Amino acid sequence: MKKPIFIGICGGTGSGKTTIVNKIYSEVPEKSIAIMEHDSYYKDQSSLTYEERCKTNYDHPFAFDTDLFVEHIKVLKEGKSINKPIYDYGIHNRKTETVAVEPREIIIVEGLLVFYEERIRDLLDIKIYVDTDADIRILRRIIRDINERARSLDSIINQYMNTVRPAHEQFIEPSKKYADIIVTEGGNNLVAIDLMVTKIRSLLNIEQLKEQQLD
Numbered sequence: 001m002k003k004p005i006f007i008g009i010c011g012g013t014g015s016g017k018t019t020i021v022n023k024i025y026s027e028v029p030e031k032s033i034a035i036m037e038h039d040s041y042y043k044d045q046s047s048l049t050y051e052e053r054c055k056t057n058y059d060h061p062f063a064f065d066t067d068l069f070v071e072h073i074k075v076l077k078e079g080k081s082i083n084k085p086i087y088d089y090g091i092h093n094r095k096t097e098t099v100a101v102e103p104r105e106i107i108i109v110e111g112l113l114v115f116y117e118e119r120i121r122d123l124l125d126i127k128i129y130v131d132t133d134a135d136i137r138i139l140r141r142i143i144r145d146i147n148e149r150a151r152s153l154d155s156i157i158n159q160y161m162n163t164v165r166p167a168h169e170q171f172i173e174p175s176k177k178y179a180d181i182i183v184t185e186g187g188n189n190l191v192a193i194d195l196m197v198t199k200i201r202s203l204l205n206i207e208q209l210k211e212q213q214l215d
């Protein structure tokens with residue numbers, strides 16, 4: 001297999017990154033694509049109590065084990081598998097289990113800080129920033145975090161004002177300048193998703209043609 005093509009998808013919380021990645025994933029052959037979420041690499045916090053873990057700033061670069069994330073991306077680039085951690089937002093901690101990720105022709109690298117972190121950014125071939133207004137993002141986050149991440153409205157508002165919003169302004173928004181493409185609105189931007197899927201399919205065909213020529 002040729003070296004994979006790495007596509008970075010970055011954007012603020014609630015911008016629609018995960019939704020876009022899921023839609024792309026459902027439109028291309030399963031065996032051609034792997035997903036690497038930076039969120040899966042939040043640091044292991046097993047030494048802290050739940051109350052202590054609630055106080056962590058999850059929007060700061062320090063919260064992530066970026067060394068391991070970069071190491072795993074490089075392993076995939078070399079055509080080998082990795083064991084990706086599984087993160088549980090409900091308990092603010094990694095699970096003990098991991099999930100095997102096989103090397104694929106296309107690897108999507110998704111997260112809040114994947115353009116801010118130079119070490120990650122430098123590994124990306126295509127960089128897409130999902131740009132959604134802050135009012136829309138917080139509304140989406142409220143609904144999602146109450147329904148899917150076991151949060152109360154009070155905790156979402158406190159976290160947003162204390163850490164999420166400042167980190168967005170300090171780290172995420174300025175990293176937009178590194179994007180090759182800016183996609184508005186997130187998961188319902190069907191034109192943008194279609195363009196991304198078309199590009200990925202064309203990259204896959206090109207890779208297959210190259211391999212056939214080598215055979």
Ligand SMILES: Nc1ncnc2c1ncn2[C@@H]1O[C@H](COP(=O)(O)OP(=O)(O)O)[C@@H](O)[C@H]1O
Pocket residue numbers: 011012013014015016017018019020140141143144185186187188189
């Ligand atoms: N364009 C959209 N319109 C309405 N809701 C959306 C849209 N894109 C995403 N969502 C919803 O907003 C929430 C946050 O989206 P998600 O993809 O998890 O964002 P992110 O991964 O960037 O935090 C999810 O519940 C998702 O279903």
Ligand SMILES: O=c1ccn([C@@H]2O[C@H](COP(=O)(O)O)[C@@H](O)[C@H]2O)c(=O)[nH]1
Pocket residue numbers: 012013014018039042058059088089091092093111112159164
């Ligand atoms: O234990 C955790 C880990 C993360 N968060 C919050 O999640 C978002 C990142 O996820 P998105 O899907 O990009 O929204 C980040 O803003 C953290 O604040 C958390 O609350 N608890």
